[in-house]
Amino acid sequence: MLSVVKRYITNSAEAEDTLMEGFVKVFAKLDQYQGGGSFEGWIRKIMVNEALMSIRKNKNRYPVDIDVAFDLAHPDETLMQLGVQEIESLIATLPTGYRTIFNLYAIEGYSHAEIALLLDISEGTSKSQLSRARAQLQNQLTALQNERLEFCR
Amino acid sequence: MKDWNSVDEKWREQLSNKSEDIPEGLWSRLEERLPERLEEKSTRRFPIYWAAAAMLLIALGLSWNWNAPAEDEASELTRVIEKTEVPVEKIAASVSEPLIIPTKATKSTFANASLQPTSDVSDPIASVIEESPKEEMVTAVPIFEKKEESPEIVTVRLDIDPIMEEEEVKPAFTQQKRRKSLFGKIVGEIRQALDGEPVNWQKLKEGNPAFENNIHNVANTYIKTEENLKRTLQIQ
Incomplete structure (x- = not known):
């Protein structure tokens, strides 16, 4: 669960605090778990919510972009070959707003409508933030590759 | 050519298999903090604004419950005066400024005091009338004293020189005018009943169809409430 929280909160100390708060909630609400889904999934949801609350407490805002989502046609093949690390x-490397929405959509599997409800933003903003996050990931990867090439030369 | 959905899937799969070791001491810290945090959460279940709202309701209920009958019910008040032998010094002490009754008159009682104007200058009441010619009729309005040791309200109206026109009378203490309400009337009647005097419930019901069927319930509830209050506050 620490790795889940750390994807949202990059600061280790903050992530640990959030994890602890998350576990307090897990124990406090244990009687509310009805066994509908997996127990791990239930805890994971609590941790993600706790991480979002922590981000909201610290920043209380997500950059609001125009409600127009642009899409990158195709991702770089290299993205498919990356390791976990x-x-x-x-x-x-993503800014908090982009990172949060990318994590929620791409990794946790939330829909844009759900993200909009969770973060109190519009669906359009969620889509545009995701597109920008993806563009930035690709740019970061290209920059990383160029650095490596430079280093090899 | 791959699309972003495949990248998402691939990354999701890779990251879901990843686990990270919990830093040392985290579980013991959690164990220490958990009881107090759980206690905190359980005490917060009754929000403070609910408590405030409850207190406000109780306060409102009490103040409404202690409301006295309307002052301008002349017949009722006159009846109270006739049947209450209150020493004049008690009345004088409770009536505000415009009516000054010298201690000379203290031996008489309210019931046998002559309220008719007289030519005798030495008569204290007549002297008061002479001193304030514009206020030929002085009305002493209710002594709405709420004493904890005696919840009984004694309501007094002094009509000095009733021959004079009422329009001219503007007593200074009419500011104490109370809200005239059906509930006030009921309270007055109940108090009368508690004193052992006959009460004409039928008269009270007239013109108040809303209370025609349940006025006795209201009366019983009031008596019970008053008894409970006395018991709770240990009022004699």
Whole structure:
């Protein structure tokens, strides 16, 4: 669960605090678990919510973009070949707003409508933030590759 | 050519398999903090604004419950005066400024005091009338004293020189005018009943169809409430 929280909160100390708060909630609301889904999934949801609350407490805002989502036609093939460590480092480079929405959509599997409800933003904003997050990930990857090429030369 | 959905899927799969070791001491810290945090959460179940609202309701209920009958019910008040032998000094002490009754008159009682104007200058009441010619008729309005040791309300109206026109009378203490309400009337009647005097419930019901069927319920509830209050506050 720490890795889940750390994807949202890059600061280790903050992530640990959030994890602890999350577990307090898990124990406090244990009687509310009705066994509908997996127990791990239930805890994961609590942790994600706790992480979002922590972000909201610290920043209380997500950058609001125009409600027009642009889409990158095709992702770089290299993105498919990244290891876990590289993926995490790449996601960590994103600004908080982009990172949150990318995590919720791409990793947790929430829909744009659900994200809009969770973060109190419009669906359009969620879509546009995701597109920008993806563009930034690709740019970061390209920059990383160029650095490596430079280093090899 | 791959699309972003495949990237998302691939990354989701990779990250879901990843686990990270919990830092040392985290579980013990959690164990320490958990009881107090759970206690905190359980005490917060009754929000403070609910408590405030409850207190406000109780306060309103009490103040409404202690409301006295309307002052301008002349017949009722006159009846109270006739049947209450209150020493004049008690009345004088409770009536506000415009009516000054010298201690000379303290031996008489309210029931046998002559309220008719007289030519005798030494008569204290007549002297008061002479001193304030514009206020030929002085009305002493209710002594709405709410004493904890004696919840009984004694309502007094002094009509000095009733021959004079009422329009000219503007007593200074009419500011104490109370809200005239059906509930006030009921309270007055109940108090009368508690004193052992006959009460004409039928008269009270007239013109108030809403209370025609349940006026006795209201009366019983009031008596019970008053008894409970006395018991709770240990009022004699």
